[in-house]
Amino acid sequence: MALQASKVQVGDTYTQKLTEDLSRTQIVQYAGASGDYNPLHSDEIFTTKVAKYPTVFAHGMLTMGMTGRMVTDFVGDGRLTAYGVRFTRQVWPGDALTATAKVDAVREEDGQSLVDLSVTTVNQDGDVVVMGKATAKIDP
Amino acid sequence: MAAEKFPIEAGHIMMFARAVGDPNPIYHDADAAADTEPGNVIAPPTFYQASAQYDPDYFLRPKIGEPWFGSGKEPTGVPPTRTGGDGGTGLHAEQRFEYFRHVNPGETLTLKARPGKTWERQGKRGGKLTFSENIVEYFDESGELVVRATGVGVRTEKVVESD
Numbered sequence: 001m002a003l004q005a006s007k008v009q010v011g012d013t014y015t016q017k018l019t020e021d022l023s024r025t026q027i028v029q030y031a032g033a034s035g036d037y038n039p040l041h042s043d044e045i046f047t048t049k050v051a052k053y054p055t056v057f058a059h060g061m062l063t064m065g066m067t068g069r070m071v072t073d074f075v076g077d078g079r080l081t082a083y084g085v086r087f088t089r090q091v092w093p094g095d096a097l098t099a100t101a102k103v104d105a106v107r108e109e110d111g112q113s114l115v116d117l118s119v120t121t122v123n124q125d126g127d128v129v130v131m132g133k134a135t136a137k138i139d140p
Numbered sequence: 141m142a143a144e145k146f147p148i149e150a151g152h153i154m155m156f157a158r159a160v161g162d163p164n165p166i167y168h169d170a171d172a173a174a175d176t177e178p179g180n181v182i183a184p185p186t187f188y189q190a191s192a193q194y195d196p197d198y199f200l201r202p203k204i205g206e207p208w209f210g211s212g213k214e215p216t217g218v219p220p221t222r223t224g225g226d227g228g229t230g231l232h233a234e235q236r237f238e239y240f241r242h243v244n245p246g247e248t249l250t251l252k253a254r255p256g257k258t259w260e261r262q263g264k265r266g267g268k269l270t271f272s273e274n275i276v277e278y279f280d281e282s283g284e285l286v287v288r289a290t291g292v293g294v295r296t297e298k299v300v301e302s303d
Contacts, residue, residue, distance in 0.1 A: 034156065035193035061232065066160050066161050069184070
């Protein structure tokens with residue numbers, strides 16, 4: 001079910017918990033599916049001894065992908081026309097992530113109803129890990 | 141740099157959706173997807189990034205018979221190709237997608253990549269930051285644009301510290 005312009009208002013929000021405890025295995029799973037095998041995401045020895053980070057961390061694109069679930073659950077399947085984020089902070093194994101969409105505008109373009117969203121995902125400390133925008137076609 | 145061709149495969153979409161934690165049947169169940177508005181399995185919004193699987197030169201995948209900068213028992217000492225030498229790192233700063241239609245399993249997309257803008261900024265914690273855009277357009281077999289992906293990479297002079 002897609003969103004309906006008549007039932008959504010500017011300022012409405014939709015929130016979804018993405019993970020309670022991000023596993024290292026999910027990060028590896030994302031590496032395998034996406035093809036991004038950067039050792040920074042799975043190789044503890046490289047990440048701590050060579051790159052000097054405290055531990056491995058998630059692909060930004062994993063967080064964007066997880067956040068995308070919240071967006072598509074909100075607007076409906078196959079309705080997105082644009083989705084973009086900035087990666088503002090690293091996501092570490094064990095993080096709990098919560099994603100929220102806020103309705104910025106409900107508008108019409110060439111007879112098509114559209115919704116513009118602000119998208120934000122925060123960790124367990126309330127720090128923003130990704131923030132961005134999405135636009136979707138919605139029903140009248 | 142990008143793959144030239146990206147075959148859209150149902151199994152790949154299923155694995156990708158699992159990896160991003162999305163249980164929506166439209167990404168893995170053809171029968172359930174038939175009853176949805178798109179009418180078939182579609183790809184999750186960020187799936188296009190997985191075209192890296194089809195880039196023969198993708199620098200973040202170990203190549204058979206070639207040195208790899210990740211560790212074995214201990215660090216290999218192989219210089220990181222593009223994650224930066226000197227302790228500096230290249231990271232993904234931003235990603236945007238524009239969608240023109242859904243993809244369907246069984247079709248093959250053709251990719252065209254081009255560099256976008258480049259700019260610099262002084263970082264709070266990481267020294268000078270250099271941003272560069274890479275734009276990849278995905279076309280279908282009739283030459284219609286399906287998706288445009290714009291990635292922004294950032295290179296730092298030293299390791300970004302996170303608190």
